[in-house]
Amino acid sequence: KQEVTQIPAALSVPEGENLVLNCSFTDSAIYNLQWFRQDPGKGLTSLLLIQSSQREQTSGRLNASLDKSSGRSTLYIAASQPGDSATYLCAVTNNAGNMLTFGGGTRLMVKP
Amino acid sequence: NAGVTQTPKFQVLKTGQSMTLQCAQDMNHNSMYWYRQDPGMGLRLIYYSASEGTTDKGEVPNGYNVSRLNKREFSLRLESAAPSQTSVYFCASSEGQGFLPYEQYFGPGTRLTVT
Numbered sequence: 001k002q003e004v005t006q007i008p009a010a011l012s013v014p015e016g017e018n019l020v021l022n023c024s025f026t027d028s029a030i031y032n033l034q035w036f037r038q039d040p041g042k043g044l045t046s047l048l049l050i051q052s053s054q055r056e057q058t059s060g061r062l063n064a065s066l067d068k069s070s071g072r073s074t075l076y077i078a079a080s081q082p083g084d085s086a087t088y089l090c091a092v093t094n095n096a097g098n099m100l101t102f103g104g105g106t107r108l109m110v111k112p
Numbered sequence: 113n114a115g116v117t118q119t120p121k122f123q124v125l126k127t128g129q130s131m132t133l134q135c136a137q138d139m140n141h142n143s144m145y146w147y148r149q150d151p152g153m154g155l156r157l158i159y160y161s162a163s164e165g166t167t168d169k170g171e172v173p174n175g176y177n178v179s180r181l182n183k184r185e186f187s188l189r190l191e192s193a194a195p196s197q198t199s200v201y202f203c204a205s206s207e208g209q210g211f212l213p214y215e216q217y218f219g220p221g222t223r224l225t226v227t
Binding site: 044 | 145153170220221
């Protein structure tokens with residue numbers, strides 16, 4: 001059974017710092033990996049989707065990398081802003097395409 | 113363009129009561145999903161529908177039923193609510209069939225408390 005772990009569970013940084021969020025998964029037979037953002041009391045917003053054949057995806061200040069063989073992904077946020085404060089979740093799709101497994105999330109606080 | 117909408121936003125039930133959570137999407141997506149989110153456990157898939165007329169169990173289907181009423185709507189029913197079903201429920205949709213390879217778009221959630 002796929003297990004997805006996100007470390008740390010919570011992170012507090014001063015504004016302007018570059019930071020890295022980590023995601024690890026136990027079964028490397030994945031089809032793709034997604035990073036989501038969730039604001040308090042809200043639904044999830046998809047940030048980046050990386051196919052298993054890709055190594056990274058970029059969107060603005062966000063860069064996600066994928067090392068499928070080692071079961072790891074990182075989300076890099078450059079020049080963090082208070083508006084980046086949210087919970088970030090990663091999720092992997094299995095090769096059969098019939099299951100999406102989420103990590104528990106990292107709660108990020110960016111202080112002005 | 114409303115995206116994915118869910119009703120109600122909040123609900124309190126007593127043990128044994130039944131209710132239906134409604135979900136609709138206006139993006140002409142093929143696939144729809146129901147998840148629950150519990151503190152410290154991330155999101156877990158309850159049921160999904162890869163296309164109109166089909167439904168499949170996810171990781172935690174016990175105690176729930178679903179109906180894919182048409183391409184737009186996917187409802188989740190609790191026949192006899194239990195305190196263990198206290199959670200935040202999210203509906204999502206995707207352009208693809210199943211989980212490949214498209215992004216999922218999420219609704220705002222329904223916060224359900226069962227006393």
